[in-house]
């Protein structure tokens with residue numbers, strides 16, 4: 153039986169997508185083989201790749217002067233590939249620190265660039281627009297719109313003038329409409345809102361291409377990957393195929409405005425329950441509460457552990473918070489149905505009643 157999976161990633165996939173994968177696993181598209189067993193250069197797979205790109209372009213409204221790249225190495229590879237591809241050695245770059253993942257991005261960028269911290273925060277909020285100290289000579293500004301571990305999310309897109317804005321959207325991509333033209337580059341590991349691990353999405357303004365440092369590996373050179381339509385070498389075909397099905401599923405839901413409304417309703421239900429509870433609390437400032445990763449705690453590690461264990465018995469799984477934060481974390485990505493959140497809220501009330 154399928155249970156409710158609140159994992160932060162790899163994370164829940166839409167049931168309809170998994171059923172389709174199961175149904176066509178042995179004989180994909182009448183080929184007599186699975187999608188994993190055919191050439192990435194064959195007409196059938198090329199069609200999957202093209203449709204994935206065109207569905208993504210439709211969903212996000214990606215302008216024509218942007219390239220869409222399907223890469224490997226996860227978001228962690230992008231921490232290095234962004235500076236390698238977009239800057240000369242020791243170029244000045246601005247990073248906004250909002251927690252765990254933005255700090256990881258900073259640590260990697262320091263190997264390639266002169267990193268300036270444009271703002272930082274204490275992990276319970278995100279820097280306000282007025283706190284951003286941006287250098288107009290920076291090669292780019294990097295930020296993490298949603299901090300998967302800390303559970304904070306920017307309620308705004310930083311205004312960076314003519315300096316390209318780079319966003320690690322690993323845990324928020326496709327969760328709501330965005331104005332892609334505000335960004336120089338967006339990257340995201342697939343394994344939360346897009347599909348299985350192994351695939352990394354990059355959306356980059358064409359004007360930023362062609363400046364990779366000479367030592368950049370070809371498979372990691374955005375320009376080369378764009379020229380080869382992300383088929384420079386063998387891509388993770390199965391992950392790409394599943395992501396293509398997820399994109400069709402999102403279109404079927406009515407596009408990202410409808411998806412955003414669903415996500416808002418889920419987050420409101422859970423934060424509403426936290427605000428009403430005398431036992432469960434969140435430390436995150438209201439304006440910075442992540443819609444995707446809801447971090448909360450009872451304040452007592454033993455009670456948290458008891459809750460996580462009891463919830464798992466009820467089919468509410470993977471609620472343990474990241475070891476860096478402790479407590480609980482409920483990830484509410486696109487494929488988590490509202491019923492899952494309602495079941496969690498109901499169970500929290502029952503647990504609290506029993507504790508009282």
Ligand code: PMP
Pocket residue numbers: 161225226227228229253296298299300301320321322323341342
């Ligand atoms: N950035 C963010 C915001 C993430 O949530 C994660 C993964 N949890 C990463 C980067 C690292 O991604 P990957 O494991 O794909 O390298």
